[in-house]
Amino acid sequence: MRAAPGLPPTPAHYDRVIGLVRLAERLGYRTVWATEQHVDDGYLPAPLIALSAFARETSTIRLGTGVHLLTLTDPRRVAEEAGVLDVLSNGRLTLGVGAGLNPHEFRIFHRRLEDRARSMEDGLSYLRRALSGEPSSEQYPISVGPVQRPVPLIVGGLAKPAVDRAARLADGHLSYSLVDAEVEVPQLWNERIAPAMERHGRTPGDFRLALSVTVWASDDWEREWREHVGAAFRYQQVMYAEWAGGGEEDLPAFLRQPSWDLDEVRRRVFAGRPDEVAERLSALREVFPFDEIVIWPALPGVPFELAEKCLRTFATQVAPAITG
Secondary structure: OOOOOOOOOOHHHHHHHHHHHHHHHHOOOOEEEEOOOOOOOOOOOOHHHHHHHHHHHOOOOEEEEOOEEHHHOOHHHHHHHHHHHHHHOOOOEEEEEEOOOOHHHHHHOOOOHHHHHHHHHHHHHHHHHHOOOOOOOOOOOOOOOOOOOOOOEEEEOOOHHHHHHHHHHOOEEEEEEOOOHHHHHHHHHHHHHHHHHHHOOOOOOOOEEEEEEOEEEOOOHHHHHHHHHHHHHHHHHHHHHHHHOOOOOOOOHHHHOOOOOHHHHHOOOEEEOHHHHHHHHHHHHHHOOOOEEEOOOOOOOOOHHHHHHHHHHHHHHHHHHHHO
């Protein structure tokens, strides 16, 4: 949803984003994901509102928060807004939540970083009850219940407690690896996700795995990376590193020490010809059995025409080769 660096979003910009969502639905994408941040230039701060707009422009694509920062707001407010969105969309919401890591956001919302774990535990437990679609024993249940029974809950995050919390309390997990995914994701699976699933008796059939990676598949990928995509990705990478503050050992290396060398970075992301990208993603799926891959076609500053091309290329030339 973010415009080019330094530019505020405009009605025209948001209209173009909605056009991308409609295109994604026509191309057969499963989910459109909306993220949340509060101290960046134009980054989306209200994902459920954006998804409500998408809901009225679409009819089949699922609507996911990837992720809603549960630690910054009251869980009841999240449940109420999620219930309304699920009704507006006729049961298409996937509610992804996370703990957040930007200390500035915790300050502006008068929350404490050290309370994140307890906030996530309490918040997830409440959301499971409130969004179950079943009769509630709460004294004051939410007034608009969801269509889905229940609304799928997923937890995002790479730290061991986040992964364990997902396997214990949620219906799935959202991982991300924007750089070096072919090294980091198998390690994440072997050392954290698979053991947590086994510990809590989860199986691939009842626990959904989504993975966000940097993908740019095009026959003209080198020129597009050089002229547009590389700088947009670098901007995103540097902003993420600033939010993280570099202080958490569980963060991936690219957040602790972001690279400014675009020629070096492009070898560490899924940038290349469609057949090459498909082959690499298929190989990754052999060692990390993801159900859904999340891509970023409209990085800040990437022209909408290129974003549309990226969506079409991935849907027609990459995704079929991954899913078989």
